[in-house]
Amino acid sequence: MTMAVCLWCGAFKNGALNLCPSCNRVPRSEGDAALSLALSDDLSSKSSLATFAHRIRRNERPSVPSDVLAQAWEALRDPQLRALIGECGRSETQGSTSEVPPVRVPSTTLPPPSVQPHSPADVPLSTVDTTLHRNAFALLGVNIRDNRLRIVEAAEERALEIDHDMCQKARSDLTSPRTRLGAELAWLPGVSPRRASKLLSELHQDPFGAPIEEGVPALARLNVMAAAFELADGDESAVPPRHHVTSGVLAEFIQDFARCADGLSPAEVMRDINEDRAVSGFPEIRSADQLEAEFAERKRYYRDAIRGALNRLEASSLIEVMTKVVEEATSGGENHATELIDELVDSYAVETQGVLASEGENVKKIIAATRRAVASGEVAVEPLIDRLSKVVRNWDAIAQPIQLSSKARGVDHEPSRTLAYEIRSLAIDLFNEHDMLPQSKRLTGLLQEVFAEVPDVSDRVGEDADALDRIFEERSEAKARASEWEMEITYREEIGTFFKNTLSISPEGVEWKKQRYPLASVSRVRWGAVRRSVNGIPTGTTYTIAFGDSHSEAVFDGAAEYTFIKFTDKLWRAVGVRILTEILETLKAGRRLSFGEAVLHDDGITLTKHKMFGSNELVRCSWGDVKVWSADGSFCIGASNDKKTYVALSYINDANTHILEQAIHMAFKRPGLQRLSDLLN
Amino acid sequence: MSIFSNIFGGSKEDEGKKALREAFALIKRVIEDEEVQLSFVHPEVKAMITSSPVYDRDPNGTGPFGLVETNPIPVNGPIGQLAYLSRLETGAGQRLLFHRLASIGTIDAFEAVTWDGKEWFLLFVDMYHPRKSRATPDGFHFTQNLAQFSGFTTFCENFPYDFIGKKSAQPTSPVSMAYIAVSKVASQIEARVFKRPLAHKAKFDLIESRLSGRRS
Numbered sequence: 001m002t003m004a005v006c007l008w009c010g011a012f013k014n015g016a017l018n019l020c021p022s023c024n025r026v027p028r029s030e031g032d033a034a035l036s037l038a039l040s041d042d043l044s045s046k047s048s049l050a051t052f053a054h055r056i057r058r059n060e061r062p063s064v065p066s067d068v069l070a071q072a073w074e075a076l077r078d079p080q081l082r083a084l085i086g087e088c089g090r091s092e093t094q095g096s097t098s099e100v101p102p103v104r105v106p107s108t109t110l111p112p113p114s115v116q117p118h119s120p121a122d123v124p125l126s127t128v129d130t131t132l133h134r135n136a137f138a139l140l141g142v143n144i145r146d147n148r149l150r151i152v153e154a155a156e157e158r159a160l161e162i163d164h165d166m167c168q169k170a171r172s173d174l175t176s177p178r179t180r181l182g183a184e185l186a187w188l189p190g191v192s193p194r195r196a197s198k199l200l201s202e203l204h205q206d207p208f209g210a211p212i213e214e215g216v217p218a219l220a221r222l223n224v225m226a227a228a229f230e231l232a233d234g235d236e237s238a239v240p241p242r243h244h245v246t247s248g249v250l251a252e253f254i255q256d257f258a259r260c261a262d263g264l265s266p267a268e269v270m271r272d273i274n275e276d277r278a279v280s281g282f283p284e285i286r287s288a289d290q291l292e293a294e295f296a297e298r299k300r301y302y303r304d305a306i307r308g309a310l311n312r313l314e315a316s317s318l319i320e321v322m323t324k325v326v327e328e329a330t331s332g333g334e335n336h337a338t339e340l341i342d343e344l345v346d347s348y349a350v351e352t353q354g355v356l357a358s359e360g361e362n363v364k365k366i367i368a369a370t371r372r373a374v375a376s377g378e379v380a381v382e383p384l385i386d387r388l389s390k391v392v393r394n395w396d397a398i399a400q401p402i403q404l405s406s407k408a409r410g411v412d413h414e415p416s417r418t419l420a421y422e423i424r425s426l427a428i429d430l431f432n433e434h435d436m437l438p439q440s441k442r443l444t445g446l447l448q449e450v451f452a453e454v455p456d457v458s459d460r461v462g463e464d465a466d467a468l469d470r471i472f473e474e475r476s477e478a479k480a481r482a483s484e485w486e487m488e489i490t491y492r493e494e495i496g497t498f499f500k501n502t503l504s505i506s507p508e509g510v511e512w513k514k515q516r517y518p519l520a521s522v523s524r525v526r527w528g529a530v531r532r533s534v535n536g537i538p539t540g541t542t543y544t545i546a547f548g549d550s551h552s553e554a555v556f557d558g559a560a561e562y563t564f565i566k567f568t569d570k571l572w573r574a575v576g577v578r579i580l581t582e583i584l585e586t587l588k589a590g591r592r593l594s595f596g597e598a599v600l601h602d603d604g605i606t607l608t609k610h611k612m613f614g615s616n617e618l619v620r621c622s623w624g625d626v627k628v629w630s631a632d633g634s635f636c637i638g639a640s641n642d643k644k645t646y647v648a649l650s651y652i653n654d655a656n657t658h659i660l661e662q663a664i665h666m667a668f669k670r671p672g673l674q675r676l677s678d679l680l681n
Numbered sequence: 682m683s684i685f686s687n688i689f690g691g692s693k694e695d696e697g698k699k700a701l702r703e704a705f706a707l708i709k710r711v712i713e714d715e716e717v718q719l720s721f722v723h724p725e726v727k728a729m730i731t732s733s734p735v736y737d738r739d740p741n742g743t744g745p746f747g748l749v750e751t752n753p754i755p756v757n758g759p760i761g762q763l764a765y766l767s768r769l770e771t772g773a774g775q776r777l778l779f780h781r782l783a784s785i786g787t788i789d790a791f792e793a794v795t796w797d798g799k800e801w802f803l804l805f806v807d808m809y810h811p812r813k814s815r816a817t818p819d820g821f822h823f824t825q826n827l828a829q830f831s832g833f834t835t836f837c838e839n840f841p842y843d844f845i846g847k848k849s850a851q852p853t854s855p856v857s858m859a860y861i862a863v864s865k866v867a868s869q870i871e872a873r874v875f876k877r878p879l880a881h882k883a884k885f886d887l888i889e890s891r892l893s894g895r896r897s
Binding site: 014 | 744745748803819878879880882883887889
């Protein structure tokens, strides 16, 4: 077996890439792996290994010849070896206390010499792979104020540890005026080397923890935050360098980022870079215009970094974060969001287009199914509306950020609008064509709730909802009145000692001795009482109530006053008012009606002039020329100026006398009334 | 002419040819017929093998097929291992010499080298399946020639230089007859072209600590 020196602790171990039994660590990056192979007896002599071990234990960098490193890098090109490093790393870390799988990224720093505990915060900085860590300044370990000479030296030194070509490119990026600006903008301009190192360390330890200290320029702040997005992971079991982040924290972080990006000033960035360049000796930037292209690139990177973080979340969390961000950024769709948020929403809209289209199709299918089911009645429609509500709510959950953003920009989200109008159309048809008020109201309520952020829809649906509410209220009132009326007119009594007969009245009809008349068919009523006496001694009262249609009549005679009063009251309510109205409408139509000897006209009545000698004479009087009174169980109507001109209509024997009396009394209460039918107005 | 030869003693020659044909047929069946390959297995092991799932790749396997222990090649028993590995040919058209290092759990690890000695591999094989996988690891395909056996399911101390000795030491059986001719690799062995490269040693080291079972 190969003997090797552990690059972390300097102990000797078996196998260059195997777990070190002394410090329990394995090489994690490709650079570490290459160095480890170089520190093995396959590539180095035993005496060289002893020297390497000694230097590492003294926290010094082992000086490995470049040809040896080149051989190690060549060996690492073997795909099976690369695969096995991954597999072995997993199985070894699973078996040991370490939870950190090896990450094959270019090394940026030499490993710390001491043994570190295996907590997430103690993952070597070299394993953290973000755009910031891949920046040429980070790769070479130089700071933004180092001069050209220092950069070249650093590139040569680092070439011993990491890929030579990579070092050369980093050197070229930092020393060429054409590419240096891009590297500077992607680094931490305006930040001192000490503070830059602190920021990277904090980013590595807890990217979403403590806020970045005051005084860090906006661009540097944004670059650190964007790197944090690269480390974000929605998975709770995420292992470093990835960090688990909750939806709430991520939403907050995105908002902070967007605010910071909004405040980015090219002039300030130029000032910071020129201050650093004054120290490093590179020529100053003359105009902020030079920054324009690089700024566009930065924006694209920021957007991608945030999208990357969002895409590592569960779909539901992603929607939650987007909704929170847009809701806060637009104050619920009332204010314009920042440019970055708008761009994020636009990306989100593009990515969710397919899902929304497919859900929209489902909504349309359910609407079509509902229309087909309408013929089977509300029972068939209700479950479909339930389903529709569910699908529409799902749809809305996804579309919510876009709707809010559209509202803030003063436009309607067209797919929302189209969908809303499809549902509204169904709601209208359900009511107008099928009188399904409750289902129509449900749909309108759903639209109000779901499309509140689509102003056009919201307004229309608001009006619909008001109209439906009014109709619903009216119907409820009518229903209540009908119910009340039903109670008012219902009466039932069993009459008779041995043989019972039913006297009843209800919405179904009025009945005596199995003679039953539907209420609508009753066209005549009469009632009255006759007191009887023998030799002046009262022997009782007989109460008569009769009702019937144009063909027959049921006549009840009884002795109970209570029954009489109760039943006539109900009878009046049930049919009296209707018959009164029908009389007035008949008169209004110009027809005449006969009551006993009297003939009723709309504008008066024809009475009989009683003559002692000769036959009686008919006299037509206007309503202003008659008077009324009651006498001997009759309702009397007479001419005001001639007491012989009158008619007497028996309450108990003449049909509808009570109703006529009521009509004339009502008319007399209206001074100057010309026509009886004016009572209808 | 054939009529005469048939009349005058031609039948003896036929018997020899027939025996040879039968021997070749048996060798061919050992190399290619999976049922025959399973017939060499102990009945208890065979029962275990035949009750295992049939697939070309483990649906739960991870990592490159056949090149890591977490995604082994399913084959039918030890003769299935010989038959499968002997059929593999690299992109450069080179077949493999191989031997079994040991096992990691139920997975057997084989070390393999191309006949020209230029490429070295570790291959991971799971023999507890009713048939051989029809898939090949990345960079390999199946040879179009009759794939006579070119390795061992045992550990070779001086692999592959002891190939000739190991082959000669095998007792005569249908399996031993199914091996490649020594001449195919003798010149390379003589020229000592087989030298493990650094990457292969590192691979070997990585799995060494996890290998279990006797190297026999």
